[in-house]
Amino acid sequence: MIEVTGLTVRIGEKRILRDVNLRIEAGTVAVLFGPNGCGKTSLLKTIMGVEHYRVESGRILFRGEDITGLAIDERARLGIGMAFQRPPAVRGVKLREILRICMEKRRHRDEDELFGLARQLNLADFLDRDINLGFSGGEIKRSELLQLMGQEPSFIMLDEPDSGVDLVNINLVGRAINDLLEKEKAAAQRGRAGLIVTHSGYVLDYVNADRAYVMLDGTVYCSGNPRDLLEDIRTKGYEGCVQCRG
Numbered sequence: 001m002i003e004v005t006g007l008t009v010r011i012g013e014k015r016i017l018r019d020v021n022l023r024i025e026a027g028t029v030a031v032l033f034g035p036n037g038c039g040k041t042s043l044l045k046t047i048m049g050v051e052h053y054r055v056e057s058g059r060i061l062f063r064g065e066d067i068t069g070l071a072i073d074e075r076a077r078l079g080i081g082m083a084f085q086r087p088p089a090v091r092g093v094k095l096r097e098i099l100r101i102c103m104e105k106r107r108h109r110d111e112d113e114l115f116g117l118a119r120q121l122n123l124a125d126f127l128d129r130d131i132n133l134g135f136s137g138g139e140i141k142r143s144e145l146l147q148l149m150g151q152e153p154s155f156i157m158l159d160e161p162d163s164g165v166d167l168v169n170i171n172l173v174g175r176a177i178n179d180l181l182e183k184e185k186a187a188a189q190r191g192r193a194g195l196i197v198t199h200s201g202y203v204l205d206y207v208n209a210d211r212a213y214v215m216l217d218g219t220v221y222c223s224g225n226p227r228d229l230l231e232d233i234r235t236k237g238y239e240g241c242v243q244c245r246g
């Protein structure tokens, strides 16, 4: 589904990613661990095509097509979607309006369908509010997921979907992520894939991830079983990853 090879990225003069290699197959979910500031969000934003993340070398393939030079809206239309960690508030644009745009390519996109999606994420009362304006941290997470559910992308990136979400809403979030990733289908029938950034690993209680990657200092350092790696990081810290690889 997605293949990143030798990706080195700058913002202004600062090099924030170096020689990143990553491959995520259709039907699978990967998680990305790493300390604050190591480059996890930057990797997701670069794959999404967010402005100012300048690819110096390397490339990003989506379903075999080189998308490295495409604009963010072109990538979204191809089927790449992202729930941002800190999306901006947009005064004067209602959640309902942005959701209608997200749902443009869906077969069913009437107001009943839209309302049903919002209800799933406990956001029916938010549809006529300005997007993210005054939303709490947990409400922003759910609003981001709602937009992805409307968009139905094939490759889904989630930036810390489990941080700041309370114990009741984490169930809704977990279920929404599983819906998005078609986890109810048999592995061979799943056409989507995901990449999830998490610090706590709470999301792993809901989503059966296939592989985990550890990012350190702007590069993917190692990969392995998600639960094993999380346990290693909990007990030995990221320093343990450095020692482990020698």
Ligand SMILES: Nc1ncnc2c1ncn2[C@@H]1O[C@H](COP(=O)(O)OP(=O)(O)OP(=O)(O)O)[C@@H](O)[C@H]1O
Residues within 6 Å of the ligand: 011, 014, 016, 034, 035, 036, 037, 038, 039, 040, 041, 042, 043
């Ligand atoms: N627009 C920018 N200008 C300058 N530096 C930036 C910019 N965006 C990101 N960086 C820097 O790039 C590095 C990686 O940031 P990034 O947000 O990708 O880290 P992260 O691993 O997602 O961190 P966290 O776990 O804290 O969310 C940081 O040192 C950050 O300050």
